[in-house]
Amino acid sequence: MANLNEKNEFNPKQEDLKSNKEDGSGQLLTTNQGLKINDNQNSLKAGERGSTLLEDFILREKITHFDHERIPERIVHARGSGAHGYFQVYEPLAKYTKAGFLNNPDLKTPVFVRFSTVAGSRGSTDLARDVRGFSVKFYTEEGNYDLVGNNMPVFFIQDAIKFPDLVHAVKPEPHNEIPQAASAHDTFWDFISLMPESTHMIMWLMSDRAIPRSYRMMEGFGVHTFRLINENGEAFFVKFHWKPLLGVHSVLWDEATKISGKDPDFHRRDLWEAIENGAFPEWELGLQIVPEADEHRFDFDLLDPTKIIPEEEVPVLRVGKMVLNRNPDNFFAETEQVAFHPGHLVPGIDFTNDPLLQGRLFSYTDTQLSRLGSPNFHEIPINRSINTVHNNQRDGHMRQMINTGKSSYEPNTLGGGSPAQAKIAEGGFASYSERIDGRKIRERSKSFMDHFTQAALFYNSQADYEKDHIVDAFSFELGKVEVLDIRKRMVGILTQVDLDLAQRVADNLGIKLPKEPEYPMNLSFPADADPKDYQPTKKKDNIGKSEALSMSRTLKNTIESRQIAILAADGVDLPSLEALKTYLEKVGAVCKIVAPRLGFIKGANSGEMEIDMSLLTGASVLFDAVYVAGGKQSVAALKKEADAIRFVNEAYRHCKAIAIAGDATAFMEETCIKGTGVVSPENTKNLAAQGVFVMPIGDSTVGMEPVDFVQAIAQHRFWNRTDTVKVPV
Template sequence: MTKNNLTTSWGAPVGDNQNSMTAGSRGPTLIQDVHLLEKLAHFNRERIPERVVHAKGAGAHGYFEVTNDVTKYTKAAFLSEVGKRTPMFARFSTVAGEAGSADTVRDPRGFALKFYTEEGNYDLVGNNTPIFFIRDAIKFPDFIHTQKRHPQTHLKNPNAVWDFWSLSPESLHQVTYLMGDRGIPATLRHMHGFGSHTFKWTNAEGDGVWIKYHFKTEQGIKNLTQEVADKIAGENPDYHTEDLFNAIENGDFPAWKMYVQIMPLEDANTYRFDPFDVTKTWSQKDYPLIEVGRMVLDRNPENYFAEVEQATFSPGTLVPGVDVSPDKMLQGRLFAYHDAHRYRVGANHQALPINRARNEVKNYQRDGAMRFDDNGGSSVYYEPNSYGGPTESPENKQAAYPVSGVADSVAYDHNDHYTQPGDLYRLQSEEERERLVQTFVNAMKPVEKDEIKLRQIGHLYKADPEFGTRVAEGLGLQVPEEVK
């Protein structure tokens, strides 16, 4: 039998892995013990910087199968025929907490998907909510700062949270969703997923449509009450992570049906809400769901760090047939996500096994930290060149769309931040409204300034007078007269 020798990172056999090299039995320890130094140095570097957001997450492998012909809308190869399967990887996560935080906090869940298509990887990086708190990327660092810890106390800071939200009325739709029953999913398997942003699909003839992605869980929607979620957080903070792993391990493979809403390009100029504003939804009465395919997760990672922690996703990881929209939040994410991965994982993160495209990658990017492939070998390393290097394919350019106007820092034209949150409130049963109101009250009670509470109450009242009044009463306050 071949002996299974322990080696150093450079492959040399290790003679003693139990005792460090010392000067005599009492030491001191000798710096010449390179095996000791290598073990300690590597151990100090085993944690890459955690994600600034979405730090706590779980992931799994699976496949996506097309169930409906959508080729009249998009030329994306992985959607080209019914029955076609594409391997994929999914990562679900909370947003605000650290890597060791509890799974069952009230927080949106990241819903990040990587499709390993024959035209390169396609990432769809959304949430379990169809909207978001803000609609311009310039506000994102400030928003996330409010979700993090106070620089002095190092505690979560409800004053910052509600101060920001009350001064950003566009957040009301997402906040109402978050404070409702779906704010805490029972498991990662029992929640929907959304692309959230508006994207553009382009077909082989160059015709385009605006689209929104919806992933409907086949397991059904299940949620946790605040009381149960708090109890689980104390008893098993990794509850969602454990549930997903065990379900797949036991052969109970979670699945989602993928649908899209499709909007003709010209409708974007006349729709009653700005279709590129991520704080708004499109009515399914106006743009019904069209089935596209089915996502199934059927294999757990073999190594969490290599596959889940080092997985990198970006809405800018696109394939031909899928284009972006003028959504200001999306436009900022196109830069920020790739940049975050270059910082957190490294310049060559796309070459790691979990992120590597299944088709051959051919480009002129060279060098950088941790370049672990052949680095392009001796091939030509610039373009244009006369040596037969890879060249662009004009038919795969992103689809064009017209732009106009004066270069300026401007807001969206539409500022109705109250109709959709009000509709969401009125859509709920009386029992759901009671829980929603109580969740708002409990979340806002720790806020020190009544000024902040009253400002938020004003937004709720504008969405629905009953909504604002009930929250005000729960906080022992009156709806401001100027709001009425």
């Protein structure tokens, strides 16, 4: 039958494509060769906690097809930003590892770091609610070492065979390519509500960690458990952390959505400008080290990538510092072409049998072959080792190295035996010798089945305002889900984390709180498995808190590189403005004059100052704090500007520090701040408690040191006023 479009016109292209269409509903799962698949949940391993086997043709086919689905941008982490810098260890770590760059405090190891979002395309916004990639390439004297991580320490899934499913679910839905760079849609929550192992990660994703203030103010994690190996062959389990010296800070969701409209490159621009201005981002490398003998002393499995090691159980040892001090010269040549791989190791660092990590070891090389078009991607300058490469891997598309001599094999005599294998004493890499004794099976270790205890630990550890934000995030995301059964299933999952959380989300969604989870577990375990073997275990009783999991306890001792907006117009009290601006810049802040128009503003008596941004292009969401300058004429002009009033209202709504010149109170009476009490110098105590400061009037402001305002900016936000005043924005 002919295919008609909306105008009842014959569409030959639709008819032509008809033979290629396929509906898989109601069908059994198969490989691309038509082989029916019995278990699509677990990769083939040597024992239930053993290494993933290369012979797993189902895993290889699935991952290979997934890795080649997009060209040329990355399938995930497509949108990113990068910078050069160096890493320097504080003290030798010979007790734990023989890695050279971790044992020489005099050595500055070059690094290239790439930050990214995960789900969106290259053209998406920086402020999506999303995981952030945090990958570091160390150009060590022993070869390149890549620490490929995220800004969250856990992951959605436990086995790499589920990674294509996860990404397919979170990407835009295939029938209409909607929504972009967002998880608030049916396919993602359908998948998550059927995968209880994702519960811990989804708590992180719905927290403020998913909308960081900047790349410079977020943590990084290696996610997996790795091994450190010393010269004596002793091994230690290790979790890698990056701790930002500016603290860990976020933005509000309302703020994030507005930044996406005003400046979708907000994080890229922030990183670039900070480095250009000499405010070099810094992180300390932290290690959680566990002796091999203690592998099984925890109430969770160290090999489970959906689990953390609470810092109260194993403190983070800060061992060195990373500084980013140079922007790329060419975005494409460096940031876009950099190729990371968790399998790029150096002696002294090795893998564990984490089933997610094992799958990634195959996936990354395969992805680079597709994305960069050649097995010689390691010869692209940004990927090139600082050591000269010697091997017999030759030719191929875009080969750059010119190899001389007639031998391209080993062993050989024609080339004098070169290149020869390196002895371990000469720095040769040797994989850790681990005993493997197990059946070849597709199974999940029972030690991986507690999906809720650490999710509850995370939620319990949050400050009240952080819990409120998590409730709002779940309510927003699930409110975008059209299928009611998916919403119900997900709220059922939340009952296993915290009943109050589940009830608040259910109330916001207008649904009844289920008595128990309503996820159909038969969809997330192997076809022939006993469902009882795949039921998640109940969360443990008496779950406490971990202070390290709440951003409320982060560093709040600096305003370095913080962006301060100074609202002003013609007739401004220029001496006071200049005095405040000079002081704030002296302690590291970046001040920008925001006025009704561009050009120059004139002082009340004399002088002028260049304007950085107009109210048309500027917005409070682009700044960390606001100062309203004094001067009768300037204040009168700002009172007439609706955008100026909106600017301050938004800053107040988003809980930012605000300072007011003493004679600018007339302007502030036009804003929502009047609802907090009379705006006057006499009421400064009440205002200061809410992060609003009234400055002295007149000549006394010259040379002033507004310490209280500076300390308020360092606090990042005054979350206690989130709902105190109804702000008309």
